[in-house]
Amino acid sequence: MTLVMKFGGTSVGSAAAIRQTAELIRSCQADWGPVVVVASAMGTQPVKVTDLLLQGAYAALAGDEATCLRVADALRQAHYETIDGLLAPEKERQQILAENQQFIERFAALCRAVLVLGELTPRALDTISAMGEQMSVRILAAYLREAGLPAGAIDATELLVTDDNFQSAAPLWAETTAQTQARLQPLLDQGIIPIVTGFIGATQTGVTTTLGRGGSDFSAAILGQALAAQEVWIWTDVDGVMTADPRLVPAARSIPVLSFREVAELAYYGARVLHPKTMRPCVENDIPLRIKNTFNPQHPGTVIVREAPAGNGSGAMKAVTAIKELSLITVEGRGMMGVPGIAARTFGAVARGQVSVLLISQASSEQSICFAAPAGATDSVLAALEQEFTAELQRKDIDRIWALRPVAIVTVVGAGMRGTPGIAGRIFSALGREALNIIAIAQGSSECSVSLVVDGADTATAVQRIHELL
Ligand code: ASP
Ligand code: MG
Numbered sequence: 001m002t003l004v005m006k007f008g009g010t011s012v013g014s015a016a017a018i019r020q021t022a023e024l025i026r027s028c029q030a031d032w033g034p035v036v037v038v039a040s041a042m043g044t045q046p047v048k049v050t051d052l053l054l055q056g057a058y059a060a061l062a063g064d065e066a067t068c069l070r071v072a073d074a075l076r077q078a079h080y081e082t083i084d085g086l087l088a089p090e091k092e093r094q095q096i097l098a099e100n101q102q103f104i105e106r107f108a109a110l111c112r113a114v115l116v117l118g119e120l121t122p123r124a125l126d127t128i129s130a131m132g133e134q135m136s137v138r139i140l141a142a143y144l145r146e147a148g149l150p151a152g153a154i155d156a157t158e159l160l161v162t163d164d165n166f167q168s169a170a171p172l173w174a175e176t177t178a179q180t181q182a183r184l185q186p187l188l189d190q191g192i193i194p195i196v197t198g199f200i201g202a203t204q205t206g207v208t209t210t211l212g213r214g215g216s217d218f219s220a221a222i223l224g225q226a227l228a229a230q231e232v233w234i235w236t237d238v239d240g241v242m243t244a245d246p247r248l249v250p251a252a253r254s255i256p257v258l259s260f261r262e263v264a265e266l267a268y269y270g271a272r273v274l275h276p277k278t279m280r281p282c283v284e285n286d287i288p289l290r291i292k293n294t295f296n297p298q299h300p301g302t303v304i305v306r307e308a309p310a311g312n313g314s315g316a317m318k319a320v321t322a323i324k325e326l327s328l329i330t331v332e333g334r335g336m337m338g339v340p341g342i343a344a345r346t347f348g349a350v351a352r353g354q355v356s357v358l359l360i361s362q363a364s365s366e367q368s369i370c371f372a373a374p375a376g377a378t379d380s381v382l383a384a385l386e387q388e389f390t391a392e393l394q395r396k397d398i399d400r401i402w403a404l405r406p407v408a409i410v411t412v413v414g415a416g417m418r419g420t421p422g423i424a425g426r427i428f429s430a431l432g433r434e435a436l437n438i439i440a441i442a443q444g445s446s447e448c449s450v451s452l453v454v455d456g457a458d459t460a461t462a463v464q465r466i467h468e469l470l
Contacts (some may be wrong), residue, residue: 009043015085041132133197160201240302316416327405335397406456
């Protein structure tokens with residue numbers, strides 16, 4: 001009955017937060033028995049430690065030594081203050097201070113090396129950015145011990161074996177499972193709580209890697225799979241996955257149960273609750289994934305499972321989200337009809353510019369293709385398309401390539417929408433009553449979500465009106 005729990009940056013962001021986290025760990029261990037904790041680097045605004053580490057590394061690359069020194073100071077201050085506020089001088093305070101100091105000195109030394117060499121490799125970036133977690137787990141584990149809970153800080157470099165794709169490393173599952181079980185199971189058997197660094201791993205030869213920004217959630221899921229955990233919990237600072245962004249919709253509420261599929265649609269559409277890779281190990285091993293609020297632990301949060309009750313009628317719609325700051329780019333011309341390859345060339349040109357496309361729509365008349373892309377990329381995308389279609393533009397097979405901006409994609413998600421007639425109608429009527437213009441529409445054949453493109457200025461109203469239908 002192992003439970004893997006991940007605590008984000010805010011949960012370890014200060015002495016007070018760590019005290020509260022420790023209480024949660026204590027009560028979960030009492031309820032569950034074996035608990036494995038995964039922790040992020042300290043991350044209380046305005047100081048997010050991972051950001052600071054990266055800022056220092058890039059400053060070093062730019063030859064800006066003053067910033068490196070400032071960053072090292074900020075790191076010292078954040079960690080020492082927390083340690084002083086947490087650990088008793090007669091217990092482990094000196095020891096943990098010394099360990100943290102070593103990391104900060106190592107950080108400063110690496111920055112100096114980068115500064116001298118004028119080179120910052122992805123491998124060096126990983127070694128540098130991994131230190132936030134390496135520091136935070138030592139503090140949390142020491143505090144737990146002081147609070148009377150047996151706990152041990154563990155670097156995931158000992159557990160999580162990855163490929164050498166630095167900054168976005170992928171786990172090697174067989175090796176990871178073997179090492180995780182060999183290292184953690186004996187601790188669990190003795191009632192010790194492993195406090196594991198999120199975000200990081202190591203190659204087979206022991207070089208530190210990271211799983212990508214926000215990757216601690218993924219770490220928890222990986223350990224969950226390796227240990228065949230009963231559940232994986234992600235502790236964060238909201239009551240789970242919400243029906244809408246509470247900043248846009250004050251009446252937004254937490255959704256009790258979602259399917260992996262529904263969350264996938266949501267995550268893609270910017271509900272930034274979970275690192276996108278987190279779900280796969282859980283889906284494949286049928287491990288429920290629970291999102292809970294550290295600041296409201298009594299709240300059940302959201303549990304994500306393989307099959308969620310789909311709901312019917314308006315209940316089929318579970319959440320509405322929006323992605324803003326986009327542009328809608330249209331390639332149109334009467335000469336496009338029936339000509340194969342226009343779509344491939346359009347998206348080929350976009351892809352060469354490393355721009356990702358968020359939504360595509362083409363009507364059966366084939367006289368235009370439109371797609372949404374980040375507004376910031378508009379000019380480069382237009383230029384790439386004009387170049388790709390120079391000949392067609394001259395021949396007037398393509399009349400025009402143009403962009404509408406800013407627009408937003410508003411997406412309504414819910415697996416029960418599949419096979420429930422009238423959902424789209426209800427959405428359109430709600431917006432029609434506001435005289436709100438829908439610029440484009442897309443629904444995938446999964447029917448798990450419907451997306452609408454609206455004028456950027458209409459985003460909040462559109463989300464609010466649709467939310468009233470939920
Ligand atoms: N500390 C890492 C980051 O900020 C990983 C995480 O927090 O999930 O990206
Ligand atoms: Mg996160």
